[in-house]
Each structure stands twice: as structure tokens, then as C-alpha cells.
Amino acid sequence: MSTPTIGVLALQGDVREHLVALAAADALARPVRRPEELAEIDGLVIPGGESTTMSKLAVIFGLLEPLRERIRAGMPVYGTCAGMIMLADKLLDGREDQETLGGIDMIVRRNAFGRQNESFEAAIEMAGIEGAPVEGVFIRAPWVESTGADTEVLATYDGHTVAVRQGNVLATSFHPELTGDHRVHALFVAMVRERAAAGSR
Numbered sequence: 001m002s003t004p005t006i007g008v009l010a011l012q013g014d015v016r017e018h019l020v021a022l023a024a025a026d027a028l029a030r031p032v033r034r035p036e037e038l039a040e041i042d043g044l045v046i047p048g049g050e051s052t053t054m055s056k057l058a059v060i061f062g063l064l065e066p067l068r069e070r071i072r073a074g075m076p077v078y079g080t081c082a083g084m085i086m087l088a089d090k091l092l093d094g095r096e097d098q099e100t101l102g103g104i105d106m107i108v109r110r111n112a113f114g115r116q117n118e119s120f121e122a123a124i125e126m127a128g129i130e131g132a133p134v135e136g137v138f139i140r141a142p143w144v145e146s147t148g149a150d151t152e153v154l155a156t157y158d159g160h161t162v163a164v165r166q167g168n169v170l171a172t173s174f175h176p177e178l179t180g181d182h183r184v185h186a187l188f189v190a191m192v193r194e195r196a197a198a199g200s201r
């Protein structure tokens with residue numbers, strides 16, 4: 001496959017950092033704000049930021065249903081922090097009217113680490129990432145409270161699940177886009193390539 005095009009949901013949050021990390025991991029990266037733009041991408045990153053705002057803007061921009069549809073149809077998606085929250089089938093401690101896209105059979109607790117410690121860094125051993133542990137940057141981060149049978153736990157910290165994958169959907173509580181280490185983005189770009197290769201077979 002030629003270089004995959006990967007969108008970064010650009011409603012709110014640390015969009016620019018993801019664009020840089022994706023480009024470093026050999027993808028064509030572009031911001032996505034409008035439903036029409038979904039037709040042009042092979043995969044999508046949902047950045048960190050504030051999930052309540054992102055959810056509100058996704059409704060206003062008419063993106064909620066189109067995004068849900070693409071995820072159901074198998075488009076690879078990677079969510080960091082607020083992005084992980086957006087990918088949860090079920091959410092705890094969300095705002096009452098907060099919508100998620102879903103995509104991973106898991107229950108995510110919003111601001112779970114935040115209650116203990118607003119932000120911190122920790123070395124994270126993550127399945128699928130070779131070599132040294134990933135530097136996990138946690139900022140008012142969620143954790144995964146429980147997962148369904150088809151959801152793979154890729155990493156834990158302090159007994160809590162902080163990285164998961166279900167099929168084509170990947171999520172981390174932490175922010176690899178802030179560290180200059182592009183291995184997690186490279187893992188996601190490989191998922192996008194695999195999916196595209198399977199589709200063209």
C-alpha cells in the first residue's frame with residue numbers, strides 16, 4: 001500500500017502533536033473537522049483534550065453518527081486520554097449529557113487518576129512495543145475499569161488498565177504524542193496498513 005492517510009479529529013485538544021507524531025511514523029496526517037473529510041482517510045486519531053467539549057462539538061459538527069458508522073465499518077481508530085474516553089462503550093464519571101462514539105467493549109472511568117494525582121509520568125510496558133518501556137504521560141487521565149471478552153489489555157499501571165485494543169481500535173490513557181517517541185503511533189500506522197491490505201485483497 002502507498003502511504004496511508006490518517007486523520008486527527010480536530011474539534012479540540014492536542015491535534016498538532018498527533019499530526020507531527022503520525023508524520024514521523026510515515027503516515028500522511030491531516031486534521032478532520034467535517035463529515036465529508038472522513039471519506040478521505042484510512043484511519044483516525046482522537047487526541048487528548050477535554051472529552052465533554054469534544055463530545056459537544058462532535059454533535060454540533062454533525063460528526064457523531066458518521067464517526068460511529070466508520071468505526072462500525074472497521075476503520076482503525078486510536079484514542080489518547082480524552083480520545084480513549086470517546087472510544088468507550090460505557091463511561092463512568094462523565095457529564096450527564098456526554099456522548100461517546102464507542103468502539104471498544106470497555107467501561108472507562110473519566111479523570112480516574114486525576115483524583116489521585118493531576119498529572120504524572122511513568123514507565124509503561126506495552127504489548128506490541130519492542131524495547132524500552134514507553135514513557136507514559138498522564139494528564140487528568142482516565143483508566144479502564146473493566147473490559148469485555150474481545151478486548152485485549154496491552155498495558156497496566158498500578159493495577160489499572162491503561163492501554164487496550166479491540167480489533168481495529170486502540171486506546172491509551174496516556175499521551176505518546178507528547179514524548180517524541182513515535183513507537184505507539186507506528187503501531188497504529190501498522191494497524192492502518194494491515195486493514196488497508198486486507199480490504200484490497
Ligand SMILES: NC(=O)CC[C@H](N)C(=O)O
Nearest residue numbers: 048049050051081082140
Ligand atoms: N489529557 C486529557 O485528555 C484529559 C481528559 C479529560 N480529563 C477528559 O475528561 O476529557
